[in-house]
Each structure stands twice: as structure tokens, then as C-alpha cells.
Amino acid sequence: MRDEAVRLVETVRRAGAEGRRLVIVGSGSKAGKGQGVRGSFASGQPMASAQPAVLASGSDAPDALETMPVGDHAGIIDHRPEELVLTARCGTALKDVDALLAQHRQHLPFEPPMLDGGGTLGGAVATGWSGPGRPWRGSVRDAVLGVEMVNGLGQRLKFGGQVMKNVAGYDLSRLQAGAWGSLGALLSVSLRLSPMPYVERNCRLPCSADQALAWMRTWARGFSPISATCYQDGLLDVRLSGPEAAVQAAAARIGGELSSDLGHWSALRDWALPIFHGVGDGGAAQRRGGKGAAEKGVGGGVAREAEDGAALWRIHCAPAAPLPPGRCLVEWAGARRWWRTNAPPEAVHAYAKTAAGVAVLAHCAPDFNAPIMARLKQAFDPNRVLNPHLSHGNPVQ
Amino acid sequence: MNETAVLERLRTALPTGALITQPAAMRPYEADGLTALREMPWAVALPGTEDEVRAALRICRTEGVPLVPRGAGTGLSGGARPVRGGLVLGLSKLNRILEVDVHNCVARVQPGVRNLAISEAVAEHGLYYAPDPSSQLACSIGGNVAENSGGVHCLKYGLTVHNVLGLKVETIEGRTLELGGKGFDYPGYDLLALLCGSEGMLGVVTEVTVRLLPQPPEKVVLLAAFRSLEAAAGAVARMIGEGVIPAGLEMMDALAVQATEDFAQAGYPRDAAAILLCELDGDADEVRTLQAYARRLFEEAGAYQIQQADDAEERERLWRGRKAAFPAMGRIAADYYCMDGTIPRTALVEVLNGVSALSKRFGLAVANVFHAGDGNLHPLILYDASQAGQLESAEALGGEILKLCVKAGGTVTGEHGVGAEKLNQMCVQFGPDELAQFERVKEAFDPKRLLNPGKAIPTLSRCAEVGGMHVHGGELPFPKMERF
Ligand SMILES: Cc1cc2nc3c(=O)[nH]c(=O)nc-3n(C[C@H](O)[C@H](O)[C@@H](O)COP(=O)(O)OP(=O)(O)OC[C@H]3O[C@@H](n4cnc5c(N)ncnc54)[C@H](O)[C@@H]3O)c2cc1C
Ligand SMILES: Cc1cc2nc3c(=O)[nH]c(=O)nc-3n(C[C@H](O)[C@H](O)[C@H](O)COP(=O)(O)OP(=O)(O)OC[C@H]3O[C@@H](n4cnc5c(N)ncnc54)[C@H](O)[C@@H]3O)c2cc1C
Numbered sequence: 105m106r107d108e109a110v111r112l113v114e115t116v117r118r119a120g121a122e123g124r125r126l127v128i129v130g131s132g133s134k135a136g137k138g139q140g141v142r143g144s145f146a147s148g149q150p151m152a153s154a155q156p157a158v159l160a161s162g163s164d165a166p167d168a169l170e171t172m173p174v175g176d177h178a179g180i181i182d183h184r185p186e187e188l189v190l191t192a193r194c195g196t197a198l199k200d201v202d203a204l205l206a207q208h209r210q211h212l213p214f215e216p217p218m219l220d221g222g223g224t225l226g227g228a229v230a231t232g233w234s235g236p237g238r239p240w241r242g243s244v245r246d247a248v249l250g251v252e253m254v255n256g257l258g259q260r261l262k263f264g265g266q267v268m269k270n271v272a273g274y275d276l277s278r279l280q281a282g283a284w285g286s287l288g289a290l291l292s293v294s295l296r297l298s299p300m301p302y303v304e305r306n307c308r309l310p311c312s313a314d315q316a317l318a319w320m321r322t323w324a325r326g327f328s329p330i331s332a333t334c335y336q337d338g339l340l341d342v343r344l345s346g347p348e349a350a351v352q353a354a355a356a357r358i359g360g361e362l363s364s365d366l367g368h369w370s371a372l373r374d375w376a377l378p379i380f381h382g383v384g385d386g387g388a389a390q391r392r393g394g395k396g397a398a399e400k401g402v403g404g405g406v407a408r409e410a411e412d413g414a415a416l417w418r419i420h421c422a423p424a425a426p427l428p429p430g431r432c433l434v435e436w437a438g439a440r441r442w443w444r445t446n447a448p449p450e451a452v453h454a455y456a457k458t459a460a461g462v463a464v465l466a467h468c469a470p471d472f473n474a475p476i477m478a479r480l481k482q483a484f485d486p487n488r489v490l491n492p493h494l495s496h497g498n499p500v501q
Numbered sequence: 502m503n504e505t506a507v508l509e510r511l512r513t514a515l516p517t518g519a520l521i522t523q524p525a526a527m528r529p530y531e532a533d534g535l536t537a538l539r540e541m542p543w544a545v546a547l548p549g550t551e552d553e554v555r556a557a558l559r560i561c562r563t564e565g566v567p568l569v570p571r572g573a574g575t576g577l578s579g580g581a582r583p584v585r586g587g588l589v590l591g592l593s594k595l596n597r598i599l600e601v602d603v604h605n606c607v608a609r610v611q612p613g614v615r616n617l618a619i620s621e622a623v624a625e626h627g628l629y630y631a632p633d634p635s636s637q638l639a640c641s642i643g644g645n646v647a648e649n650s651g652g653v654h655c656l657k658y659g660l661t662v663h664n665v666l667g668l669k670v671e672t673i674e675g676r677t678l679e680l681g682g683k684g685f686d687y688p689g690y691d692l693l694a695l696l697c698g699s700e701g702m703l704g705v706v707t708e709v710t711v712r713l714l715p716q717p718p719e720k721v722v723l724l725a726a727f728r729s730l731e732a733a734a735g736a737v738a739r740m741i742g743e744g745v746i747p748a749g750l751e752m753m754d755a756l757a758v759q760a761t762e763d764f765a766q767a768g769y770p771r772d773a774a775a776i777l778l779c780e781l782d783g784d785a786d787e788v789r790t791l792q793a794y795a796r797r798l799f800e801e802a803g804a805y806q807i808q809q810a811d812d813a814e815e816r817e818r819l820w821r822g823r824k825a826a827f828p829a830m831g832r833i834a835a836d837y838y839c840m841d842g843t844i845p846r847t848a849l850v851e852v853l854n855g856v857s858a859l860s861k862r863f864g865l866a867v868a869n870v871f872h873a874g875d876g877n878l879h880p881l882i883l884y885d886a887s888q889a890g891q892l893e894s895a896e897a898l899g900g901e902i903l904k905l906c907v908k909a910g911g912t913v914t915g916e917h918g919v920g921a922e923k924l925n926q927m928c929v930q931f932g933p934d935e936l937a938q939f940e941r942v943k944e945a946f947d948p949k950r951l952l953n954p955g956k957a958i959p960t961l962s963r964c965a966e967v968g969g970m971h972v973h974g975g976e977l978p979f980p981k982m983e984r985f
Contacts, residue, residue, distance in 0.1 A: 186738050234686060238686070243686050245686075246659065259938070265910065266845060267912055268843065268915075269655070269875050270915060272913050272930055273935070273957070275694055275695055279690060279691055279694060282688070283691075298744075299743075325603070327717050327784060347790050349790070421684045436684075460682050461684055472690055477692075480690055483941035
């Protein structure tokens with residue numbers, strides 16, 4: 105629980121002046137604890153960029169990168185339950201945030217992966233990964249009200265604030281969600297919270313994939329207390345949240361087996377369901393061309409992945425689009441799909457295109473290489489000091 | 502530039518009649534909803550297709566002509582006010598609903614489509630587009646995106662940024678950006694969120710994919726009348742704090758209530774110091790539970806009268822007053838100036854008291870009609886522009902109110918944008934490093950600064966001049982910079 109902001113700002117400034125490159129690490133500072141699936145975290149390796157490593161050369165080459173741990177910059181700055189707003193330093197562990205909010209029957213609306221509670225608030229915002237409730241409760245960026253950050257020039261900047269509505273200046277705070285730290289290191293964030301629902305239950309019913317998708321879309325057009333849907337391997341799970349009577353009535357309409365066990369949803373949120381096996385660590389290792397985690401023997405992901413030989417793709421698409429063939433987990437009322445397949449990448453991208461969507465390998469950070477993105481990178485970090493491995497685009501195209 | 506030649510190029514690129522250069526015909530484009538700020542455009546282009554938009558942008562780029570995108574011109578911060586020697590690019594003719602995709606619950610529309618027209622077009626499917634600015638009859642979806650507009654129902658359903666899934670944007674550099682789609686959270690920088698609220702400074706929006714939500718089966722509107730502002734504000738804080746998020750939660754003070762009653766006869770209690778309008782929606786069961794809860798909370802908070810509207814007609818009556826509040830002000834004052842600060846909800850009482858003290862000090866009445874649930878204030882400063890000095894007083898009072906909002910931890914604009922109006926206040930809210938970062942973002946999209954120049958982001962020299970610039974650690978930023 106320390107305020108390390110001044111030191112972090114200075115670190116970035118000095119790295120810039122000395123031509124060094126930094127990789128921001130959230131919970132990587134807790135390295136060496138060998139947390140199973142988080143193998144590559146434990147080895148201090150950043151997540152892969154979707155671009156082949158060949159593109160990284162010279163001072164951007166992995167070997168030339170230093171890590172900048174930000175996890176020590178931790179602590180809640182302000183929580184006003186009556187405002188439904190939290191401001192906290194970015195190194196704060198998600199489990200600490202959760203524990204505090206739970207005392208007030210509040211939670212982060214976007215359900216980030218908890219990663220055994222070790223993930224940080226900054227990491228959650230930087231990756232912008234929203235959980236199972238996304239279409240109903242909003243995304244990470246939807247909840248961002250303001251940030252304090254240090255850009256690649258070593259300037260300490262504040263955008264947004266703690267209020268619900270704010271259009272003063274460009275929305276540079278929401279832009280940080282999902283930017284993976286490539287536009288700056290987040291020092292603190294202010295987030296909109298939501299009240300915990302009165303009651304939460306799970307309905308499970310067996311059905312085909314197509315039937316599941318059809319139901320998801322029908323339900324999306326009607327008013328209901330549904331707060332998450334997930335289909336995989338012949339089973340459809342529906343999470344219901346709200347006042348008891350509304351939940352009961354909806355459960356009766358949907359049918360299936362009603363339960364108060366919500367373990368399925370935390371497992372989905374944390375990538376702990378079987379379809380995810382071997383992601384997290386193995387992917388990063390694969391990207392490094394067999395070096396790194398695989399050779400160092402960290403994590404068992406590579407082996408598992410090799411067994412079925414199939415890659416896991418994450419597809420964001422039009423929710424009603426037809427499903428791909430084979431093993432696929434469908435959530436977000438159809439709008440996000442996890443496809444485990446041996447199909448060549450071109451075929452996967454072709455499918456995503458027909459679904460008006462985009463496919464990325466589950467273990468990869470997005471690429472920020474489009475010309476306009478490269479220019480934005482340049483606007484925040486002209487000397488490419490922060491997380492340079494994530495963007496290789498040419499700003500002058 | 503050779504003006505005649507450029508006009509000729511524009512005229513050739515556009516259909517007959519789509520380029521206006523006659524002063525009389527350009528008069529409607531002199532200002533937006535903030536009529537105090539006027540400027541005659543050099544010319545007005547009204548493209549009817551995306552290709553024509555691209556062509557107009559190309560000509561402006563190559564000839565170095567500044568241009569101002571314009572939707573319906575209802576903006577309240579001068580965002581669409583022309584710039585001297587510049588082209589106004591009106592998007593009102595791009596007004597087609599391109600697709601209603603019921604299965605994906607989205608509509609794809611052109612930027613000139615009116616906000617309300619979307620909900621009307623999809624009503625038959627039991628769907629609607631949630632953000633509902635009070636200007637929804639007239640304002641365009643492109644303008645909504647550019648301002649990240651809110652409305653009465655944004656408390657529960659979010660602002661424009663939360664309800665737009667895809668955008669097509671033309672940059673002045675000649676790129677077409679296709680952002681997002683029909684699903685959520687496409688990977689890459691969230692340019693869609695960046696474009697929302699960017700006030701026409703980064704690109705021209707030529708297509709918007711909006712999310713459609715199911716109409717709630719049940720709605721109830723409650724009106725609670727209080728004898729003090731404190732009591733009403735206390736009820737707001739308690740309701741949000743207890744985790745009940747109504748669809749809308751609006752407040753009006755005594756002056757607003759009285760003016761509105763005279764104008765719209767909505768049956769509001771004239772003797773109230775403040776009223777709250779609270780809409781609850783959802784399943785029948787849910788609404789019943791919420792309504793019982795809200796009534797009890799209002800009573801405990803000191804409401805001396807509660808009206809409840811269960812059917813559409815009664816709901817319409819209760820909302821009628823709120824919606825008529827702005828025109829009603831037009832009846833009791835020659836002019837009014839609408840402010841738009843947002844503050845933490847717990848600071849409502851403190852800031853409203855501060856506003857009333859300022860109102861006395863400046864000798865100008867201020868009415869308050871606002872989105873209490875999100876802490877978004879709209880103090881309406883009443884003045885008479887024909888009286889010498891009153892406009893200046895109103896502007897000075899407005900500036901003081903916004904400073905108060907910033908001091909309370911808030912912002913100078915919640916939903917109306919900075920435009921040409923709040924540039925000085927931006928200097929209060931941001932320091933030189935932040936302003937320089939905004940400038941670099943602008944440069945990434947528009948290196949020649951041709952799109953809506955001089956709006957939204959003040960220059961450092963302007964901030965130095967108004968004296969509002971933050972001084973860090975007693976050190977003057979850019980000590981060598983000229984102060985003019
Ligand atoms: C099962 C599973 C496995 C995962 N495996 C990996 C993996 O191997 N490698 C990986 O990188 N991610 C992985 N992720 C994704 C992601 O890193 C986590 O979900 C993230 O939220 C963890 O937070 P963290 O604090 O550990 O951040 P980190 O893992 O340390 O960082 C994640 C990203 O965010 C950036 N970042 C962190 N903190 C900040 C900050 N304060 N300001 C700016 N940028 C910041 C980092 O530079 C990095 O790009 C995995 C997720 C899951 C669910
Ligand atoms: C009576 C009244 C009530 C109002 N109530 C509300 C309210 O409740 N909530 C609220 O948020 N606002 C409200 N407003 C303000 C205003 O209606 C909104 O800001 C609205 O979104 C503006 O839309 P417009 O089409 O009129 O845009 P304009 O006024 O024409 O333009 C606004 C800005 O958007 C830019 N722009 C317009 N179209 C495009 C485009 N296609 N691409 C890029 N940039 C573009 C312009 O350059 C300008 O900067 C109200 C205004 C009035 C007059």
C-alpha cells in the first residue's frame with residue numbers, strides 16, 4: 105500500500121532520456137511463485153503480441169526490454185459507496201478491491217479475470233478484458249471514469265475524473281482500457297461500480313449449439329433478468345440476477361436445472377474451463393518460437409496444447425452470426441466465441457469475416473499496428489519507451 | 502488559395518444546390534443552439550453520399566480550407582459554429598436508416614438521422630435506442646456521437662458511447678476508419694470510444710451502428726416534492742448509495758417548477774422548493790418492488806407530496822413539465838444561458854448553495870433543471886442581452902459556476918461539450934501537459950488542423966492569457982513563452 109507514483113514517473117522519464125525500453129508488469133512483480141496456469145507471468149514474460157517476433161528487432165527485441173514493475177504502487181485512494189465510485193492505485197490486487205466492495209454489496213461491473221486474486225486493477229484495465237456479463241453490465245472501458253497515468257515522455261497526466269458524465273477534452277481515459285499499457289503506464293483509475301444483485305442463480309439446460317444461439321438471440325430481444333449466457337458441449341448456462349421474484353419467474357420460463365452454484369461463471373471469467381487449457385502460458389511460449397516458458401519448463405500448457413494440436417481463437421462478432429463448426433464456447437449472447445480448432449489461420453479469419461467480426465489467438469495481445477493506431481502510439485510515446493513490443497506499425501504510412 | 506477555383510471544385514464534386522454561398526441562405530448556419538456565438542461561413546456544403554463527403558474533405562485538405570462538421574445544429578457549446586473563412590459540412594442529407602437488424606439488435610444509420618427517428622423505426626420490434634437527449638426530436642445521431650450526448654435515461658442505460666457499437670469515420674487525411682461492428686469490444690485501441698465526444702475534431706462520422714435494447718415491459722414515474730433542496734438532494738444520494746439505479750432521476754428547483762407550470766401545466770406543486778422525477782422500469786414484479794421502495798425512501802427523506810404515474814398518459818404528463826423546462830425559461834427571461842457542469846452526487850447541496858450565492862452576487866436569476874442521478878447540473882442563467890453588460894455578466898457567472906464544479910471534484914461539461922464556449926474553463930480543469938497531449942492526439946488524426954479548428958481544446962497561450970493555467974510547484978510552465 106504505497107504511493108510509488110513519483111518513482112514510476114521518474115523511471116519512465118529516465119528510460120526515455122537514456123534510450124531504454126520498458127515493459128510494464130502488473131502482477132509480474134509477484135514473480136516466482138509458480139501459479140500454475142500463470143506460468144509465463146511467473147517467468148516475468150509479457151504477453152505475446154499478435155505480430156510475429158521477427159518484427160521486433162534492435163532495441164525493441166525482447167532481450168533489450170527491461171521490466172517496470174508497477175504492482176507496488178498499490179492502495180485504495182477513495183471509495184465512496186454512496187457515489188458508486190472507486191479510485192485506486194493500479195497495483196492494487198483485484199482481490200483487495202473485491203473484498204472492500206463486497207462489504208458494501210458492490211462490485212466491479214465488468215468481472216475481470218481474477219487470476220487467483222493476484223491480478224492487479226491496472227492490469228485489468230490495461231487489458232480491457234470484460235467478463236461473462238459484458239453485454240448486460242458493460243465493458244471495462246464503460247466503467248472507466250478517469251485515469252492518472254504517465255505517458256512515454258514521462259509526463260504525469262490526469263484525464264476524466266470521478267463523475268459519471270464528462271466530455272471535457274478527448275476521452276483519453278477510456279482509450280487506456282484495452283491499450284495494454286502501450287500508450288502509458290496507469291497510475292490510478294476511477295471506476296464506476298455497480299450494486300450487487302439481490303439474488304443470483306444459474307439455470308442449466310441441455311441443447312444443441314444452434315438452439316442455444318437461437319435462444320440467446322430471442323432473449324436479447326425481450327426484457328429479462330439474464331446477466332450472462334454461455335453454451336459449450338451441449339449445455340446452455342444462463343445466469344439470472346435481480347430481485348428474487350423476477351429471477352424465479354425467468355427461471356420458470358427458461359426451464360432447466362436451477363442452482364445457486366455460480367462456479368461456472370467464475371471459471372469462465374478466469375479461463376478455467378477445459379476449453380481454455382494450455383492458454384495463458386503455452387501461447388506466449390509458442391509465440392517466442394519454442395524459447396522461454398517451454399524450454400524453461402514453466403507451466404504445462406505447451407504439452408496440453410500439443411496433445412490436441414488445436415489453437416484457441418477468440419472471436420468478437422455479430423451475435424446472431426452462424427456458429428463455426430467444431431468445438432466452440434459461445435458467450436455474450438453470441439457476441440464472443442472461443443473456437444478450438446485445427447483450421448488454418450486464414451480459414452479462421454475468413455469465418456470471422458463472414459460473422460462481421462474479428463478473430464485473435466486467445467493468448468495474444470491485440471496488435472496496434474494500423475496506421476492510425478501507430479500515430480496514436482506516437483502521440484503518447486514518441487520514443488517508444490513503453491511496451492514497444494506491442495506495436496510495430498508505421499505512423500507515417 | 503484561389504477562392505473561386507475552390508468553390509468551383511466543390512460545386513463540381515457536389516450535386517446541384519448542395520453548395521450554398523449566398524449570405525441569406527447561409528444565415529441558418531451562422532450559429533448552433535448557442536446563438537450568442539455567431540460567424541458567417543465562407544460556404545456550406547450539403548453532401549448526400551459518403552463519396553461526396555470524401556470529395557469535400559479531399560478538396561479541403563488539398564486547398565487547406567478549414568471545415569466544421571454540422572449535424573442538426575442543436576449543440577449548446579458552439580461546436581458547430583462556423584470558423585472564419587471555413588466551410589460548413591452539413592451532414593443532414595445523409596439521413597437514411599440503412600439497416601434494422603433485429604436478430605443482432607442493432608441499427609445501421611447515416612449520421613444525419615435524428616435521434617428519435619431510430620427509436621420510432623424500431624418500435625414495431627419492441628426495441629429502442631436508449632440515449633434520449635431532450636433535443637431528440639431534432640438532434641442527429643452524428644452530433645450525438647460527436648458530443649457523447651446523454652439524456653434522461655442515461656443513468657441506467659448509459660451515454661452515447663455505451664450504446665454505439667460501430668462507426669464509420671472519414672479522416673481529413675483521406676482514410677476511412679471502420680471501427681467496431683455489430684458485436685462488442687473489437688481488439689485494438691478503442692478508437693470508437695475516442696471518437697465519442699471528440700466534437701468533430703478528429704474525423705467526420707459517416708455511419709453509426711447503434712445498439713437496440715428491448716423496451717421495458719413496465720414503467721412507473723414518481724414525482725416527489727420537497728420543502729428544501731437539501732432534502733431532495735439527500736434522497737438522490739441515498740437512493741444511489743443503496744444501489745437502486747432508476748431509469749431516470751431528475752431534479753428541478755422552485756424557479757424551474759414555477760416557470761414550467763405556467764408554461765406546460767403538468768400539475769407540478771408550485772410551492773415545492775425542489776421536485777424529483779423518478780422513472781423506474783423493468784419486469785412488472787421488479788417495478789412493483791422498486792416503486793414501493795422509492796416511495797418509502799422519498800417519504801423518509803421528507804417528501805410532502807408524491808404523485809405516481811402508472812399509465813402512458815400520466816407518465817407523459819409528468820415528463821411534459823421536465824421537457825418543457827427550457828422553452829419555459831424562454832418565457833420568463835429574454836435570454837438564458839445553459840450550463841453543464843457535472844459533480845459528485847454527494848456535493849449537490851454544497852454546489853447548488855454555491856450557485857445560489859453566485860446568482861445573488863451577479864444579480865441574475867438561475868433556475869436549475871438537471872440530471873440529478875448522474876450529478877449533471879444544468880443551471881440556466883436568466884438574462885437580457887438587450888441590457889448593456891448582462892451577456893457579459895451571464896458569461897462571467899457561468900464561468901464561476903463551472904469553477905465551483907471543478908472545485909467540487911467535477912467537470913466543466915457533462916454532455917454539451919467544450920465547443921467554442923468553454924475553452925477558458927478547460928484551462929482550469931487541465932494543465933499544460935494534458936493540453937499538449939490532447940494536441941498530439943489531434944495531430945495524429947488531423948496534422949494540418951483543418952477539422953473544426955479552435956474548438957474543444959484551448960491553446961497553451963490562451964490559457965496563459967486567461968490566467969487559469971495550473972502552476973505546478975510554483976514553477977510557471979513554459980516560462981519563455983510569449984503571454985498575449
Ligand atoms: C488464464 C489467463 C492467463 C493469462 N496469461 C497471460 C500471460 O501469460 N501474459 C499476459 O501478459 N497476460 C495474460 N493474461 C491476460 C492479462 O494479463 C490478465 O488478465 C491481466 O488482467 C492480469 O493483470 P496483471 O496485473 O497480472 O497484469 P500483467 O499480466 O502484468 O499485465 C498485462 C498487460 O497489462 C499491462 N499493464 C499491467 N499493469 C499496467 C498498468 N498499471 N498500466 C499500464 N499497463 C499495465 C502490461 O504491460 C501487460 O501488457 C492471462 C489471462 C488469463 C485469464
Ligand atoms: C433544447 C435542447 C435540449 C438539449 N438537451 C440535451 C440533453 O438532454 N443531453 C445532451 O447531451 N445534449 C442536449 N442538447 C445538446 C445537443 O442537442 C446535443 O449536443 C446533440 O448531440 C447535438 O446534435 P446535433 O446533430 O444538433 O449536432 P450539432 O450541433 O450540429 O454539432 C455538434 C458537434 O458535433 C459535431 N458533428 C456533428 N455531426 C458530426 C458528424 N457527422 N461527424 C463529426 N462531427 C459531427 C459538430 O462539429 C459539433 O462540434 C440539447 C440542446 C437543446 C437545444
